[in-house]
Amino acid sequence: MTRRRRRPARLAAVTLSFAAALTLSACGDGSDSASNDNDKVSGADAANEPSATPSESEPTEVDRPKVEPPVDVTYRFEWGKRGDPAEDAVLRDAEQRIKAVDMAIAEQDPLHEAYRFYSEGEAAADSQKYIQEFVDHKARTTGMTRFYRESLHVKNDGTASLAYCEDQSKAFNKFLDTGKTDVTSVTKDSYVAYAATLRKNRKGVWVTERLVSERGSAKCQP
Template sequence: MNRRPTLFAAITLTAAAALTLSACGGGDSDSSKDNDKIAGADTGSEESASPSESATDSAERPKIELPSDVTLTFTPEQAGDPVQAAVLKDNAEFIRALNAAIVAQNPRLPALEYYTEGEGAVEAEEWVKAFKDAGWTITGSVRYFDRQVTVKSKDSASLTYCGDESKGFSKVIKTGEVKGTEVNKDSYIAYAVQVQKNKEGVWELVKILSTRGADRCQP
């Protein structure tokens, strides 16, 4: 993984094989193609079908802690609509859990399983396992911005956002060597996420798609 690994960037394992964090949940599409839209995902720009109130949230969410050398920021963190706000919050917690799982080298980290379901859970587990098998972890900071939610029903929504991995890096666990790459167009990734609300009120990740080098995410 060159830049950072956790829904951040790509870690090069060998000359012939490379893992891309953005491959988690549907694959990384070529930046020469249509980077402004991701097939099968809502852009979040259309008028929301969000209900005025969210269902009762009875969940006791896990506490997620990251090491001091891993920093994640999310913009916006909140939304005026309570359902959209809940989706934004749980998506941020999913990303934190994914990072925590990589740091812990634990593909079955309870916090990660808590925020994923179905296809999303399988993809997240496989992604963390790839880092564990490679002996890599993460360091640095990643910024998630332009986060937009489209509520489809009382228990289904989609979310799009951009990831700035220009200051996120991978690190070899045994040696502590930090791998950096030149910041370029591919340092910025567009994500499209599908989430579903479970009976406890948690918006779980069920699918994630990405487009590395997306034009709409460039600075």
């Protein structure tokens, strides 16, 4: 998953377990699907826990982790509010997951609680691997990413599908040892398409369970 820009030299493209190649992107994703028990992040198996149904009472307050990426990591979410409480909640939690992955990268913590709060299953495991690549290269993200052309469908069974585009043309890798930013030229691969599957858990949080991306997607070109 992974919005992700970023592997030295924009951390070269990462192969997702369930889709084609993905690279860096603020959404945070990452590597091979083949993982053994030692590769699993804490809470990854939570994807098997029953979804909350619309009829179930929801907690009035959720103790959410604080998500604060570095000040030089900024975002432009163009999808805005839709007026439907459920749809707005999905978009809000999707945004938090994206920011949480960047924060984990900046703090060089592949098991950061923030992104694991907003992702489970394949998405959480792939994010862990994605973040680890930045740690291995002693790099993090910097710059601004734009999110646009979203398509959202919330189902009655407590799940949702979200597709969107990401513009990484103003987002780059920054190396921690030197402080140098790897500014790359803008190409068609600066634009990434994502398709996410989310589920509303018992806390009332929309967690991302699966995230697939396509770098250079024609539908995301300016």
